Amino acid sequence: MTRRRLLAAVPPVVVAATGARAALGGDGSYEATHMHGHHGIVGHAAMVGGSAPAPGGPHDLDGLLEPPPAQPHRPGRLREYHLSAIDRTIEIAPGVFFPGWTYNGTIPGPVIRATQDDLLRVTFTNGGSHPHTIHFHGIHPANMDGVFEIVDPGATFTYEFPARPYGMQLYHCHATPLKKHIHKGLYGAFIIDPPEPRKPARELVMVLNGYDTDGDGENNFYTVNGLTFYYAKYPIRVRRSETLRIYLANLTEFDLINSFHLHGDFFRYYPTGSSDQFEYTDTVMLCQGQRGIIEIDFANTGRFMFHAHQSEFTDLGWMGFFDVVE
């Protein structure tokens, strides 16, 4: 191996190591990612520190990206989840620490999944410093709506209702001030599978969000699944031979809309995922709280970008790559 080749092989390793430290919320993790800025690089690679993107990465967002598997339809089956509100500071961009309010320590919170007609039981403990709730989208009794049943710090509340209708739903805190409680990070994806299983596919979850780190009512960063440029640094490896299904939700505060745009291909978009109706497109626009299901059958292999088709959001962190292999 020549010296030149050896040097070429180094950057991804460095990036992976620093990314792992970022996951631990360790200090100084930005050093390597930004100190390697090369002169003359002004393309998209410069945004992530000038290092060559490498598929894989530290896998610290896998829990948010990859949902638990769908279960066959069995009405009345109990599905239990435990959610805790936790105040936690998260490194949302290299070296930038955001004092977040989280469900189970991550922004967005964990993916909740049930099949239609399952009995969903979510035990919620408020370990934070402010009153919170969980408000689920879907069909449920009024007293399970997370609006009037405020859960004080230290208290517990159990939400119990049959999961319906099928589709891509979401959940978020509904304590006031609403804007503050959502933008601080209290939201997550909630998938309800149809009685008739969807056709097999590689499944991913993408929650779109933003962070206003200086309190001026405007976002300083935009991300998918909580960390800026994460999938630009660590492209998501997918197969051309396999359908890719993305459960997409927009929980961006302060801005009216967010969007998803795929390069080099088209996809089927099922609004809210609650019917067979779809649109064949490469760009969808979502208001806050809007969500849907995307199904992609890649025509080509290679590296394809996906991002918000609002250039500002792209430039401020909401951008990534699919690394499509055979």
Added chain:
Amino acid sequence: MAEAAAERRGGERWRLLALVPVAALVAAVTLFSTVGDSLTGLVGESPPPRDEFNIRRVVLHPGEIRIRVTNPQREDLTIATVTVDDAIVGYHLDGPRTLGRLRSSTIVIPYDWVEGEPLAVGVTSSTGIQTTHAIPAAVATPGVTGARVLGLALIGLLVGVLPIALGLLWLPSLRRARPEWLAAFMALTGGLLSFLAVEALSEALDLQAGLPGGFGGPGLVLLGVAASYVGITVLSRRLRGAGRAAGRAAEGPLRGLALATLIAVGIGLHNFGEGLAIGTSFALGELALGSFLIVGFMVHNVTEGLGIATPIADQRRDVGVARLALLAVVAGFPAVLGAWLGGFVTSDVLAVIFFAVAAGAALEVVVEVGRFVARRAPGGLTSPWSLGGFFAGVAIMYVTGILA
């Protein structure tokens, strides 16, 4: 003898006793710094730091932006993300990433900026606080070249030396003027110097307000004003001493060539500030403003030549052309030095000090001129000639100042 010695010993004891408050203060400070936190805790919790950077300078080179940032606060401040026009960009640092109080670092960004268009840079701290700095129109920051050194020198000469030399050409006419008129012109000099003093003071305070808190506050301006006032006072004593040696009136106000020299020095210090303003505006890419300033300052400064000529007209002895040329250089050449300094080294702290020095010098010369007018003018300071001259001086500066 013995009494005196005892008194001296007693004096030494008193000197020792004078140290007691100092020692007590040291003890109190030590005690407070050990338990101080719990004491301030009784009052309430301190708010978190603002975490805003002080963006000192943005330098644009082809394909590159360099941002000089300083930490103005007591707590450490860490550079995390950098944006240009609301887009996150890659960068590297020339200096530390975590800045202690008043420490600086330079952020170097490879960036293909667009000539003539607005540009906004943002520096975000590790706590997510973004400090932005807007540039109205992006222009490459010039480097040090022979042509620029020459160009700035020529501008300095145009603004400083030339108009003052032109103003000195009034000397023959002034010599034929009646004493009342001469007094009026001296008062006019006092008026225009008062105007310059106020202008320089306001400039110094404005610039000081933009500095990080650690750089002295308004006290820095006071220091500059006082130091230059005292300096010019010493200079006026020297000039008076030289007059005495020449065998003229030992007492009384400074007059004739000596007063003209003092006025030239005061005006020279002010013109240094004017040169600084012109050089800086060129350095920051505000070229149009620079050209406009030049015309304004030229008109403004012709009257300064008149101010220097008036006391010379008052004395009987003739003054050679070389002497007059020297006065024009003393009053005008600092504009060249200022233009160089402003054009190549932009330092807010230096600018504050220079403007403060200019204000102090102008104030002192106003006092000297006032003494002269009080003694020499028919009717003294409150005669219509003196008052009219003073207000005419202020008015002329105000009107020509609108041009600059």
